[in-house]
Amino acid sequence: MKIDRRSFISLIVGGAVGTTLTPVPWKLTDDIAIWTQNWPWTPVPKDGLDAYKTSVCTLCPGGCGIRVRKIVNRAVKIDGLPEHPVSRGKLCPLGHAGLQFLYGPSRVKAPMKRIGKRGEGKWQTITWDEAISAVTGKLSELRDDQKPHSVAWVAGDDKGTLPQLIHRFLTAYGSPNFIRPPSVQDAYELAAYLMQGQQGTVGFDIDNADHVLSFGTGLFQGWSSPARMLNIYGKTQDKKKFVQIEPRLSDTAAKAQQWVAITPGTEGALALGIAHVMINESLYNQSFINKWAFGFEDWTDDAGNRRMGFKSLVLKDYAPEIVAEITSVPKPMIEKLARQFARAKKPIAVSGRGQGHLPGSLDECMAVHALNALVGNINQPGGISVVAEPDYAKWPEVNIDQTASRGLQNPRVDGAGSDQYPNARFLLHRLPDVINSAKGDAPVQALLVSDANPLYTLPDTQATKAALDKIPFLVSFSSFMDETASYSDYILPDHVFLEGYSDVPTPPGTVQPVIGLSKPVVRPQYDTRHVGDVVIQMAKAMGSFIEKAFPWKDYQAYLEAALKDHWKQLDDKGFAVIKASQDIPFADQFNTTTGKFEFYPTARNNTSGKDTDVLPNFTRVAIAGKPDQFPLILVPYDSIRLASGEVGNPPFMTKTIDETVLLDQTVFVEINPKTARKMGFYEGDRVRLSTPKGQAEVKLHLYEGVEPGVVAMPRGFGHTAYSKYLADKGVNFNKLIGPIEDPMSGLNAAWGIRANITKA
Amino acid sequence: MNTNDQQHPVSHAASPEGGDAQEKRSNGSGWFILLFFIIGFIGSLLSGWLLFPEMLYSEKEQPIDFNHQLHLGVVYEGCQSCHYFRSDGSFSGIPDLYSCSGCHQFVQGTDPEEEKFVNEYVLPNKEVPWLVYSKQPDNVFFSHAAHVKGAGMDCKTCHGDIGHSTHLRPYQENRITGYSRDIWGYNIARLGEPEHGGMRMKMNDCAGCHERETGHKGYCFQCHQ
Numbered sequence: 001m002k003i004d005r006r007s008f009i010s011l012i013v014g015g016a017v018g019t020t021l022t023p024v025p026w027k028l029t030d031d032i033a034i035w036t037q038n039w040p041w042t043p044v045p046k047d048g049l050d051a052y053k054t055s056v057c058t059l060c061p062g063g064c065g066i067r068v069r070k071i072v073n074r075a076v077k078i079d080g081l082p083e084h085p086v087s088r089g090k091l092c093p094l095g096h097a098g099l100q101f102l103y104g105p106s107r108v109k110a111p112m113k114r115i116g117k118r119g120e121g122k123w124q125t126i127t128w129d130e131a132i133s134a135v136t137g138k139l140s141e142l143r144d145d146q147k148p149h150s151v152a153w154v155a156g157d158d159k160g161t162l163p164q165l166i167h168r169f170l171t172a173y174g175s176p177n178f179i180r181p182p183s184v185q186d187a188y189e190l191a192a193y194l195m196q197g198q199q200g201t202v203g204f205d206i207d208n209a210d211h212v213l214s215f216g217t218g219l220f221q222g223w224s225s226p227a228r229m230l231n232i233y234g235k236t237q238d239k240k241k242f243v244q245i246e247p248r249l250s251d252t253a254a255k256a257q258q259w260v261a262i263t264p265g266t267e268g269a270l271a272l273g274i275a276h277v278m279i280n281e282s283l284y285n286q287s288f289i290n291k292w293a294f295g296f297e298d299w300t301d302d303a304g305n306r307r308m309g310f311k312s313l314v315l316k317d318y319a320p321e322i323v324a325e326i327t328s329v330p331k332p333m334i335e336k337l338a339r340q341f342a343r344a345k346k347p348i349a350v351s352g353r354g355q356g357h358l359p360g361s362l363d364e365c366m367a368v369h370a371l372n373a374l375v376g377n378i379n380q381p382g383g384i385s386v387v388a389e390p391d392y393a394k395w396p397e398v399n400i401d402q403t404a405s406r407g408l409q410n411p412r413v414d415g416a417g418s419d420q421y422p423n424a425r426f427l428l429h430r431l432p433d434v435i436n437s438a439k440g441d442a443p444v445q446a447l448l449v450s451d452a453n454p455l456y457t458l459p460d461t462q463a464t465k466a467a468l469d470k471i472p473f474l475v476s477f478s479s480f481m482d483e484t485a486s487y488s489d490y491i492l493p494d495h496v497f498l499e500g501y502s503d504v505p506t507p508p509g510t511v512q513p514v515i516g517l518s519k520p521v522v523r524p525q526y527d528t529r530h531v532g533d534v535v536i537q538m539a540k541a542m543g544s545f546i547e548k549a550f551p552w553k554d555y556q557a558y559l560e561a562a563l564k565d566h567w568k569q570l571d572d573k574g575f576a577v578i579k580a581s582q583d584i585p586f587a588d589q590f591n592t593t594t595g596k597f598e599f600y601p602t603a604r605n606n607t608s609g610k611d612t613d614v615l616p617n618f619t620r621v622a623i624a625g626k627p628d629q630f631p632l633i634l635v636p637y638d639s640i641r642l643a644s645g646e647v648g649n650p651p652f653m654t655k656t657i658d659e660t661v662l663l664d665q666t667v668f669v670e671i672n673p674k675t676a677r678k679m680g681f682y683e684g685d686r687v688r689l690s691t692p693k694g695q696a697e698v699k700l701h702l703y704e705g706v707e708p709g710v711v712a713m714p715r716g717f718g719h720t721a722y723s724k725y726l727a728d729k730g731v732n733f734n735k736l737i738g739p740i741e742d743p744m745s746g747l748n749a750a751w752g753i754r755a756n757i758t759k760a
Numbered sequence: 761m762n763t764n765d766q767q768h769p770v771s772h773a774a775s776p777e778g779g780d781a782q783e784k785r786s787n788g789s790g791w792f793i794l795l796f797f798i799i800g801f802i803g804s805l806l807s808g809w810l811l812f813p814e815m816l817y818s819e820k821e822q823p824i825d826f827n828h829q830l831h832l833g834v835v836y837e838g839c840q841s842c843h844y845f846r847s848d849g850s851f852s853g854i855p856d857l858y859s860c861s862g863c864h865q866f867v868q869g870t871d872p873e874e875e876k877f878v879n880e881y882v883l884p885n886k887e888v889p890w891l892v893y894s895k896q897p898d899n900v901f902f903s904h905a906a907h908v909k910g911a912g913m914d915c916k917t918c919h920g921d922i923g924h925s926t927h928l929r930p931y932q933e934n935r936i937t938g939y940s941r942d943i944w945g946y947n948i949a950r951l952g953e954p955e956h957g958g959m960r961m962k963m964n965d966c967a968g969c970h971e972r973e974t975g976h977k978g979y980c981f982q983c984h985q
Contacts, residue, residue, distance in 0.1 A: 007792055007795075008796070010793040010794070010796040011796040011799055011800040013797060014796060014798060014800025014803075014804070015800035015802035015803060016800075016804070018799055018800060018803065018804030019804040020804045020807055021808075021951055022808020023806075023808065023812070023813075024808040025950045027816070027944070031816075031934060031937050034937040035936045035937050037835075037898075044898060049856070050850065052848075244797035279947060321764035687786075
């Protein structure tokens with residue numbers, strides 16, 4: 001008997017059979033499965049005591065209430081705040097992804113000074129004292145040279161306490177150049193000011209309307225307060241009729257009960273065509289028009305001249321046959337739209353394309369606003385109201401010296417309020433051209449940028465960059481290494497919205513005056529400072545009367561003093577509703593020279609002397625490019641899954657984007673299959689998209705929802721800064737388009753640009 | 761292939777008795793092989809049932825030998841005094857250092873464990889790294905409120921009568937998963953009642969109890985949210 005190989009095999013077989021009858025294989029399988037879930041390199045958030053903090057999201061002006069879940073000191077989830085009167089517990093994808101801004105890798109962690117060339121990315125970390133004295137040193141130098149008016153500050157918004165603080169600083173310093181980035185609010189506010197004489201945020205009471213006629217507005221694509229709009233759609237879509245007039249089958253058009261395809265850029269003409277039918281068939285609200293409207297009928301001015309009214313203009317020039325020709329919307333459809341609109345109980349018309357990044361033509365906005373006046377739903381439930389700014393934060397006038405006073409007498413560098421554009425308040429899109437075309441020293445010697453990213457959001461990126469190159473001193477207050485920050489000389493990083501206090505004024509598009517308070521949810525993660533604190537510290541460093549204009553210890557003290565009675569409620573609940581102004585009779589509301597709603601806005605700038613230039617009229621906005629060289633028309637589109645403003649698209653949202661919109665790093669432009677076939681292109685073709693302003697490599701997505709001859713491109717891609725998670729994905733639409741000045745208002749009226757595609 | 765087979769004819773030729781010897785050997789080797797099979801079989805059974813459970817777990821002592829019985833005698837609200845529901849309905853679990861140091865700011869008694877607790881944890885303000893017998897993986901959502909408040913269950917139904925214990929049991933840690941032996945149960949075959957008097961806490965144990973008590977095992981998303 002010899003122990004050989006067979007006995008060995010036998011031992012092993014015996015062992016194997018025996019093992020199956022023990023718990024070993026079953027227990028080990030189970031344990032190994034659990035072990036794989038507990039690998040030490042898998043990141044697991046630390047466990048600990050959880051708590052909820054309420055605040056307000058400030059990633060867009062929508063001002064939605066949020067509830068942030070915390071585990072010990074770490075914020076782990078943002079949700080909607082059910083009690084908030086505007087967002088009512090809902091939140092958009094950007095808000096949900098908000099923590100990626102707090103903890104993301106593109107934060108600027110301390111004040112920095114550029115040591116390489118601009119945009120090269122070489123920085124030196126400096127102390128806050130050094131940073132503030134560098135800025136105040138430059139500002140003092142410019143003041144000593146009697147050039148305070150060559151300083152400009154681009155601030156994200158002009159409402160709320162922080163913009164007022166910045167405005168106050170500039171006033172004390174002697175610069176008239178407080179500039180807000182362009183948006184559709186410019187057009188809304190200007191139309192409301194001219195036709196109603198009211199200053200404030202324009203609100204659309206879509207909650208109480210039953211027929212919503214939208215002229216290309218991205219109602220469910222991020223317009224106004226996105227959570228509010230999604231809530232309205234979810235709760236009342238079967239009780240309202242949404243009619244979307246747009247050249248592209250957008251998300252809003254797809255959700256609407258009716259989509260009316262239109263030639264891009266002719267929305268204003270359609271509004272006037274609808275007005276024609278309503279007037280012609282006497283479908284308008286005659287009691288409102290007779291009592292509260294001016295300039296509807298022809299009128300006689302003080303000099304005894306006969307002047308044209310809205311009715312004559314519309315009846316003469318905008319018969320449905322003519323409008324059908326312009327807009328390619330058939331005549332019976334125009335008539336139907338008009339009758340539906342006029343016969344609805346609570347109709348409302350909304351203008352402004354997409355999310356509202358572009359102001360658009362003032363005439364178009366006024367033409368749509370005129371439709372609301374024709375049905376008499378101005379300052380009514382279910383209609384359009386102008387929400388006055390809450391009257392908090394009123395401080396005594398600043399005492400200024402001669403230098404400041406002389407500085408303030410200079411015209412604004414962007415031309416707003418000048419003889420040419422007396423009605424406009426801010427015209428940031430004009431700034432690059434003003435700087436680039438100036439001879440000698442740039443008219444802006446120092447530019448400060450807070451809550452804004454002009455190098456990304458302004459049309460014509462190349463021109464903007466060239467203009468920034470001419471500005472010798474560029475300061476960004478951005479919390480992130482965004483395009484503008486990475487191109488500036490100094491970065492004085494702000495807290496992000498979950499780290500500090502700030503008030504959020506009434507969100508655009510909402511009717512109820514609401515103040516929100518964004519509160520610190522976590523401790524500041526890095527060595528950042530609130531812009532408000534920095535402004536106060538800058539004022540103190542500049543000394544004398546400037547310092548005296550800022551008697552507050554810090555921004556929080558200023559904020560508490562500004563919000564006074566509201567502070568306790570705001571700090572407690574996160575929002576405060578101010579008494580609604582809707583019950584006030586019309587008489588108090590129209591602050592025009594005639595005291596009425598003016599179809600003929602007497603305050604409107606009129607250089608030509610023609611009545612047709614004052615009344616809401618349709619003038620084709622001539623987009624750049626020659627048709628033979630650029631046979632197509634490129635239009636942008638917005639998506640609620642893409643942040644297209646000054647903040648970058650967080651990775652969570654990029655994950656939600658379809659692979660027909662972005663694949664790997666390449667963006668798709670939509671083209672009608674007919675156009676593609678005619679040009680010899682197929683789905684997924686890699687092509688070169690060129691416009692008079694620039695070119696880019698893109699892919700084609702064939703889509704019947706875009707009109708033949710038009711190509712559509714999403715806005716929000718093509719960041720060059722931030723982190724590797726945001727940068728180099730797709731193309732920035734603003735690189736391919738330039739601004740077009742609306743001749744009367746100076747607003748950027750561009751809605752697209754001519755383009756061509758060729759094989760890449 | 762087989763070297764033995766190739767050698768057979770050679771040995772036949774060399775010895776006339778070689779054939780018998782070969783036969784005997786192969787008869788003998790069949791029995792011998794069976795013996796090895798049995799050795800392997802019994803050996804694996806023994807090691808699988810007896811040795812494996814011993815090897816799978818390591819035994820750890822709790823950082824502090826906490827006396828539940830003693831504390832239960834001096835607090836006013838029973839278990840709830842330290843293991844309570846928060847106002848939002850979530851369960852506090854094991855008290856943190858802050859809760860303990862309310863009383864144990866300084867050493868109060870003569871127990872060396874208390875002295876150790878105060879010196880090693882309270883004074884340096886360091887959380888006690890308690891070894892939790894009932895700890896579940898992160899993908900398990902368990903609501904104490906639903907069981908205690910909703911179904912009116914006692915703590916000891918699942919955790920055993922730990923409230924009246926004077927010492928903490930050694931923590932037997934699964935060397936592979938890191939979880940307590942209480943979860944699977946002391947008996948490797950998961951038979952009989954757990955020694956500590958509570959419940960085993962694998963998924964099937966949850967489902968089994970739910971089926972007995974409510975008539976339905978429950979749905980995946982109720983615990984795996």
